[in-house]
Amino acid sequence: MQKPILEVNGLKKYFDIKGGVFGRKIGEVKAVDDVSFSVMSGEILGIVGESGCGKSTTGKSILRLIEPSEGEVKFEDQEITKLSDEEMRKLRRNMQIIFQDPYASLNPRHTVEKIISEPLLIHGMKNTKERKERVKELLEVVGLSGYHASRYPHQFSGGQRQRIGIARALANNPKLIICDEPVSALDVSVQSQILNLMEDLRDQFNLTYVFIAHDLSVVKHISDRVGVMYLGRMVELTDKDKLYDDPKHPYTRALLSAVPLPDPDVEKDRMILKGDVPSPSNPPSGCAFHTRCPLAMDVCKEVRPQFEEIEDNHFVACHLYGPAVQ
Amino acid sequence: MSIKEKDKQSVDEQSNPSKANQQFDQEDMKVISPWRDSFRQLRKNRFALFGFGIIVFFILLGLLAPLLTSYSYDATDPVNRLQPPSAENWLGTDDIGRDIFTRIAYGARVSLQVGFFAVTGALIFGTILGIVAGYFGRWIDMIISRIFDILLAFPSILLAIAIVAILGPSLENALIAIAIINIPIFGRLVRSKVISLREEEFVMAAKAQGMKNGRLIFHHILPNSIAPIIVQATLGFGTAILEAAALGFLGLGAQPPTPEWGAMLASSRAFIQLAPWTLIVPGVSIMLVVLGFNLIGDGLRDALDPKMKN
Numbered sequence: 247m248q249k250p251i252l253e254v255n256g257l258k259k260y261f262d263i264k265g266g267v268f269g270r271k272i273g274e275v276k277a278v279d280d281v282s283f284s285v286m287s288g289e290i291l292g293i294v295g296e297s298g299c300g301k302s303t304t305g306k307s308i309l310r311l312i313e314p315s316e317g318e319v320k321f322e323d324q325e326i327t328k329l330s331d332e333e334m335r336k337l338r339r340n341m342q343i344i345f346q347d348p349y350a351s352l353n354p355r356h357t358v359e360k361i362i363s364e365p366l367l368i369h370g371m372k373n374t375k376e377r378k379e380r381v382k383e384l385l386e387v388v389g390l391s392g393y394h395a396s397r398y399p400h401q402f403s404g405g406q407r408q409r410i411g412i413a414r415a416l417a418n419n420p421k422l423i424i425c426d427e428p429v430s431a432l433d434v435s436v437q438s439q440i441l442n443l444m445e446d447l448r449d450q451f452n453l454t455y456v457f458i459a460h461d462l463s464v465v466k467h468i469s470d471r472v473g474v475m476y477l478g479r480m481v482e483l484t485d486k487d488k489l490y491d492d493p494k495h496p497y498t499r500a501l502l503s504a505v506p507l508p509d510p511d512v513e514k515d516r517m518i519l520k521g522d523v524p525s526p527s528n529p530p531s532g533c534a535f536h537t538r539c540p541l542a543m544d545v546c547k548e549v550r551p552q553f554e555e556i557e558d559n560h561f562v563a564c565h566l567y568g569p570a571v572q
Numbered sequence: 573m574s575i576k577e578k579d580k581q582s583v584d585e586q587s588n589p590s591k592a593n594q595q596f597d598q599e600d601m602k603v604i605s606p607w608r609d610s611f612r613q614l615r616k617n618r619f620a621l622f623g624f625g626i627i628v629f630f631i632l633l634g635l636l637a638p639l640l641t642s643y644s645y646d647a648t649d650p651v652n653r654l655q656p657p658s659a660e661n662w663l664g665t666d667d668i669g670r671d672i673f674t675r676i677a678y679g680a681r682v683s684l685q686v687g688f689f690a691v692t693g694a695l696i697f698g699t700i701l702g703i704v705a706g707y708f709g710r711w712i713d714m715i716i717s718r719i720f721d722i723l724l725a726f727p728s729i730l731l732a733i734a735i736v737a738i739l740g741p742s743l744e745n746a747l748i749a750i751a752i753i754n755i756p757i758f759g760r761l762v763r764s765k766v767i768s769l770r771e772e773e774f775v776m777a778a779k780a781q782g783m784k785n786g787r788l789i790f791h792h793i794l795p796n797s798i799a800p801i802i803v804q805a806t807l808g809f810g811t812a813i814l815e816a817a818a819l820g821f822l823g824l825g826a827q828p829p830t831p832e833w834g835a836m837l838a839s840s841r842a843f844i845q846l847a848p849w850t851l852i853v854p855g856v857s858i859m860l861v862v863l864g865f866n867l868i869g870d871g872l873r874d875a876l877d878p879k880m881k882n
Contacts, residue, residue: 311776338782351773355606355795364791365781396603414777 250284250320251422251454252308257281257317259300259307263527275527277303279478279534280317282553285422290448290455292469292486294462294501298523300478301458302346305424308456309343310334321422339369339418346427348407352399358385358410359395365417384413387450389443405436409443416447425457429464441468462505466490474498477534478526480553484560494562496539533565541566610799613875620871626864630857634680643671645678646829654847664849666840672853675831679854682832683861686747686816687809693751694812695805698758703789705759706766717763720756728753729818736824743832746825750815754808761804765797772796799876806869810862817858833858 258280263273278300285291295301307314310326319326321341326334345351352361362384363377371377382392388409399407408428415423425444429437445468447453459465465472466486473483474497482495493499496517503517519538524530530537536546545565553563614620633640643661649669657664663672705716723731735749769775770793778792819825820834828835833854840850 306776309780311780335782335784338780343777343780345773345777347773351777353774353778353792353796356791357603357605364778364783368781368783368787398603398605400606401604411777414781417781 249287251287251322252285252456253318253320254284254304254308255282255318255320257304257307257319258315259303259312260315273527276478276529277526278307278314279526279529281475281478281480282317283473283480283483285454285456287421287454288448288452289470290457290468292457292459292465292472293475294459294465294472295475296460296501296523298526299475300526301460301475302426304475305343305426305456305458309338309341309424311343336369339365340420341422341424342415342418342420343424343426344408344411344415344428347431348404348411349431351411352407354399356398357395358397358399358402361399361410362395362414362417365414369418380417381413384416385410387416387447388413389439403436404432405440408432408436408440412440412443412447416451419451420453422454422456425455425459427459428457430459430461437464444468462501474501477523477529479534479563480561481535481564482560482562483553484557488557488560494556494560494567495535495564496541496566497535533563610875614871617871617874619867620875623864623867623871626860627868630680630861630864631684633677634684637674637677637681640677641671641674643674645670645675645831647671654843654850656847657849663853664847666836666850667843667847670829672836672850675836676833676853676857679831679833679836679857680861682743682826682830683813683816683858686743686750687813687861687865690747690750690754690812690816691805691808693748694754694808695758695801697751698755699762699801701755702759702762703766703794706763707770707785707789707793709767713763716759720759723753723756724760726753729815732815732819733822733824736819741824741827743826743830746816746819749819750812753815754812757808758801758804761800762797765800766793769793769796803869803873803876806865806872810865810869813858813865814862 257278258276259278260274260276262271263275264270265272281300281304283291293301293304303312306312308319310319314327317327321337324337326337329337356364359378359381362381366377366380371380378395381395385392385394390406390409390413394402394406399410402410408431412428428444429440432440441464444455448455455468457465457468469486471484472486472489474481474489474495476497482489482493482498484494489498490502493502497519500517500519503515517540519540521538524534524537530547532548533539533542533546533551536542539546543565549565551563551565551568553561554568555561556567647670649665651669652661652665653667653669655661655665655669661671661673663676666672666675701716701720705713726734731753732746732749735752736745739745739748775788775792778788783792816825816832817834817837820832820836821838823835823838826832826835828839836854837851837858840847840854844851
C-alpha cells in the first residue's frame with residue numbers, strides 16, 4: 247500500500263455570524279464539521295455532495311486559502327496548519343488548486359503569458375527566456391498553442407480558459423491538485439475534454455487529485471475513491487465501485503437513486519428525500535441527516551454516529567451499521 | 573454555380589470542424605488589451621471628447637498666458653475700470669482696472685493646479701488607506717473606516733473652512749484642506765473595491781500559488797480597482813476646483829492679487845448690475861472647467877465599465 251500524500255484529521259471550519267450593534271458573534275455556520283480522510287499518492291479522490299455541504303470549503307481549507315478553525319492537515323507527513331505564512335508560501339508550489347469558474351479565476355488584466363509565468367517567477371525562475379519556454383511548453387501540454395501566450399483571457403472560450411487555469415496549476419510541477427468543481431461551469435461537450443486532459447496529465451506527471459464535484463457521473467468517471475459529504479460532514483467514503491454498487495449510507499443511496507438514467511423505459515425504485523437541507527448554522531442534533539432519513543431511529547436524534555470502517559476500506563457514519571443495531 | 577456544386581462546397585466546409593474553428597483562432601489574431609479597448613471606447617464618446625477639448629483649451633490658456641496677453645494680471649489702471657469688453661480689453665476690466673482676460677488666463681493656472689494637487693494628494697492617501705483597510709480588515713479596517721465616517725459626517729465645505737481657519741488662509745492651505753476632505757471619498761471607494769476583489773477567484777488563485785501580499789496587492793488587486801479610481805479622480809477634479817473657488821469666494825483661499833476665479837467672483841459681486849461681465853466671465857470659466865471634467869469622467873466611466881460595453 248502506498249503512503250498517503252495528504253491526511254486530513256478532524257478538519258473543522260466554522261464561520262462566525264455577527265450581528266447586533268457592536269458586531270458581536272451571535273452564532274456560527276458549521277461549514278465543515280469534523281471531516282477526516284486521507285489521499286494516497288497518485289490516486290484521485292472524489293468528493294461529492296449537494297451545494298452548501300462544505301465540499302469547496304474543505305478543499306480551500308486544506309490549502310489554507312480559508313483558515314481552518316480546527317483539525318490537522320498533513321501534507322507528506324508535514325502538519326501544515328501550523329506553518330508560518332512564509333513556510334506555507336513555499337510549500338504552495340507542491341499543492342495547487344483548479345477553480346470552478348474559469349471566467350473568474352484568471353486575472354482579466356494579465357496576458358496568458360503573465361498568468362502562467364507568475365507562479366514560476368515567485369518560486370524562483372528568474373530568467374525571462376526560461377519562463378517563456380516553460381509557458382509555451384505548458385500551453386502545449388494542456389492542448390493550447392504557444393502563440394496563445396500573448397492574448398488576454400477574454401479572448402478565450404470557457405474550456406480554453408480552464409486549460410489555462412490547469413496550465414497555471416501545473417507550472418511548478420505540483421504533487422497534489424485540489425480540483426474545485428473544475429468542469430461544472432463548462433458545456434457538457436467540453437467537460438469530457440477537460441476530464442480526459444486531467445486524466446492524461448495525472449498519468450503523465452504522476453499527480454494526485456482531490457476532485458470536488460456535485461455531478462455523480464463525472465466523479466464516477468474520474469475517481470478511484472469517492473467521499474460523500476452532507477452538511478459539513480463526511481458520511482461515506484470508499485472505492486468508487488463499492489460506492490456506486492453497494493452504497494451503505496441512506497443519503498448516498500438517495501443521491502445515487504437521483505441520477506437520471508438515459509433510458510425512459512427503465513422503471514427505477516427511486517428514493518426521494520423529503521424537505522430541504524437543514525441550515526448549517528443550526529444543524530440537527532445527533533446524525534445531521536436524521537431529519538430526512540427514511541430509516542431514522544431514536545438513537546440518530548441523540549448520538550452523532552462515528553465515521554467508522556465497517557468493511558475493508560469502506561467508511562460510513564451511520565447508526566445502521568453501528569453497535570446499536572448489530 | 574449549380575446547386576449541386578454549392579452543396580458539395582458546403583459539405584466540404586463542414587467536413588472538418590476543427591478547421592472551421594481555426595478561422596476564429598489564428599496565430600496573427602489581434603491582441604486586444606483591456607486598457608486599449610477602453611481607450612478606443614472613450615474615443616468614440618463625443619461628449620467625453622468635448623469635455624477633453626474644454627480642458628485642453630484651459631490648459632493651453634494657462635500655459636500660454638504670457639503670450640496671449642500683454643497685460644499683467646495685477647496691473648491696475650483706475651482710469652479704465654469696469655470697462656465693458658472691447659478690442660483693448662477682450663473681456664473687459666474689473667473694479668480696479670485689471671484686464672479680466674489676463675486674470676482668467678492666469679487664473680486657469682491656479683485652478684488647474686489646485687485641482688491637480690488636491691486630487692493627487694487625496695488619491696494617494698485615500699488609495700493607501702483604502703487598500704490597507706480593505707486588504708487587512710479586522711481592527712485596522714475598523715479604525716480607518718471610522719476616521720472616514722467622521723470626515724464624511726461634516727459638510728465638506730464646512731470642514732474645509734475649519735481646516736483653513738486652523739492653518740491660516742492661503743492657496744496652499746486651501747489645497748491641503750480640499751485634499752483632506754476628499755481622502756475618505758477615495759478611501760471608501762478603494763476599500764470596497766479591494767474587499768470585493770479579495771474574494772475573487774483570481775486573487776485566491778494568486779494566493780494559492782504562493783504570492784506575497786505586496787505582489788498580490790500591486791499586481792492583482794490594484795490594477796483591477798484602478799478604473800473606478802480614475803473615474804472618481806476625474807470627477808473629483810471638477811469638485812476640487814469648485815471647492816477651491818468656494819474657499820476663494822469666502823476669502824479663505826488664494827489671497828489678492830492672485831487671480832483666483834472664486835476670489836474674482838467675490839470681489840466683483842458688488843458690481844453685478846453695473847458691470848455684469850466681471851462676474852459672468854469667471855463664473856462661466858468655473859462652470860466650463862467643471863463641466864469638462866465631468867464629461868470626461870462620465871465618458872471614462874462608460875469606457876472602463878465592462879458591463880456597459882456594446
